Amino acid sequence: MSKTFFEFFSPVKILAGFKALENIPFELSLLNVKTPLLITDPGVESAGLLKSVVQVLKDNGIKSPEIFNDVPQDSSMSVVAKGANLYREKGCDGLIALGGGSVIDTAKGINILVSENADDLKKFSGAGVLKRPLKPLMVIPTTAGTGSETTLVAVITDPETGNKVPFVSHFLIPDVAVLDPRMTLTLPPQLTAASAMDALTHAVEAYTGLAKNAVSDAHAWSAVQLVSENLFAVPEAPDDRQLRLNLSVAATQAGIAFSNSMVGVVHTLGHSVGAVCHVPHGMAMSVLLPHGLEYNLENGGESYANALGKLLLPLAGEDTYLKTARDERPAAVIKTIRDWKNRLQKISGLPCTLKETGKVQKSDLEPIVRVSLSDASSIYNPVEIDAEDASNILNKAYENC
Numbered sequence: 001m002s003k004t005f006f007e008f009f010s011p012v013k014i015l016a017g018f019k020a021l022e023n024i025p026f027e028l029s030l031l032n033v034k035t036p037l038l039i040t041d042p043g044v045e046s047a048g049l050l051k052s053v054v055q056v057l058k059d060n061g062i063k064s065p066e067i068f069n070d071v072p073q074d075s076s077m078s079v080v081a082k083g084a085n086l087y088r089e090k091g092c093d094g095l096i097a098l099g100g101g102s103v104i105d106t107a108k109g110i111n112i113l114v115s116e117n118a119d120d121l122k123k124f125s126g127a128g129v130l131k132r133p134l135k136p137l138m139v140i141p142t143t144a145g146t147g148s149e150t151t152l153v154a155v156i157t158d159p160e161t162g163n164k165v166p167f168v169s170h171f172l173i174p175d176v177a178v179l180d181p182r183m184t185l186t187l188p189p190q191l192t193a194a195s196a197m198d199a200l201t202h203a204v205e206a207y208t209g210l211a212k213n214a215v216s217d218a219h220a221w222s223a224v225q226l227v228s229e230n231l232f233a234v235p236e237a238p239d240d241r242q243l244r245l246n247l248s249v250a251a252t253q254a255g256i257a258f259s260n261s262m263v264g265v266v267h268t269l270g271h272s273v274g275a276v277c278h279v280p281h282g283m284a285m286s287v288l289l290p291h292g293l294e295y296n297l298e299n300g301g302e303s304y305a306n307a308l309g310k311l312l313l314p315l316a317g318e319d320t321y322l323k324t325a326r327d328e329r330p331a332a333v334i335k336t337i338r339d340w341k342n343r344l345q346k347i348s349g350l351p352c353t354l355k356e357t358g359k360v361q362k363s364d365l366e367p368i369v370r371v372s373l374s375d376a377s378s379i380y381n382p383v384e385i386d387a388e389d390a391s392n393i394l395n396k397a398y399e400n401c
């Protein structure tokens with residue numbers, strides 16, 4: 001990968017604040033959207049979040065949007081097809097995604113079908129297949145972690161094979177991301193912790209990966225600092241809107257960073273742990289993060305150690321950074337993350353090891369390794385990973401924090 005050239009692209013307009021929702025009607029008018037399809041899931045609806053958004057629209061003279069609330073935890077191409085049919089049936093002219101990663105990816109998939117006037121989503125899988133802009137897409141995240149509100153990726157399951165199919169295109173980047181703390185206030189402690197650890201992993205992998213560049217580094221750095229300052233403050237004051245908003249901004253900035261600089265071994269293995277054993281993504285990230293970093297540190301040479309070591313400052317703060325010798329900083333980063341995992345387990349019950357997730361058996365590790373070998377995110381990891389390496393990391397993460 002060339003060190004003398006990089007691209008950075010992040011055209012999403014970010015609306016962040018205590019009353020961010022109230023800006024939606026104006027933004028819809030700017031996008032010329034009069035009949036949006038709102039995509040969400042039953043959990044978001046039962047938490048009362050859908051009602052809040054619809055109320056804001058009504059208060060601003062916008063009729064209730066058409067609603068598709070059939071998105072399951074792991075969305076699939078058949079769900080996307082159903083949503084696209086509803087969009088066409090109701091004559092919609094834009095999309096609003098209200099939810100977590102699965103809802104947002106479903107909205108991106110629906111957008112491909114309705115914009116391309118197509119029925120077969122598979123035709124558009126892979127990188128760079130889309131050739132023109134899609135319909136307007138506004139995203140209101142209800143978790144603070146995936147960063148999907150700013151990324152160029154969607155992952156949707158093929159129900160025939162069970163494979164998670166990636167779609168990668170700049171045209172998938174949403175037009176507007178609405179970060180309003182009212183949307184994450186009800187997020188339970190464990191999901192809050194797991195989502196934040198996903199955001200941290202995006203930032204750390206983007207900052208230390210092969211595709212890092214000065215612009216995405218700035219976002220990754222800020223994201224690490226925001227996670228560090230708010231991860232343990234939120235459980236102590238879960239109703240504090242500013243703290244919640246800070247975690248949302250962290251997730252969005254980490255999303256911007258990895259949408260441009262990609263992720264690495266932790267995601268390579270985490271995707272596979274999710275595919276084989278259905279461990280939720282954020283939980284898998286938290287479990288695997290120190291182990292993936294340790295592997296990279298052992299094998300990644302001086303440039304990797306330098307990049308990782310610098311992150312001790314936003315991660316652990318000035319005092320710890322200054323007290324730690326330069327060559328000890330990379331290991332101190334990993335130790336800090338391990339300490340966080342132990343604290344999060346006490347606070348929220350977030351598992352520390354693959355075994356503790358209750359979803360992974362030792363016999364699953366071999367199939368996880370096999371699946372991981374075809375995961376594209378390993379391309380950007382600073383160290384190559386073969387089956388033996390993947391197996392070693394997974395075995396360590398099975399019983400060790």
Ligand SMILES: [Fe+2]
Pocket residue numbers: 146198201202267281285
């Ligand atoms: Fe992730």
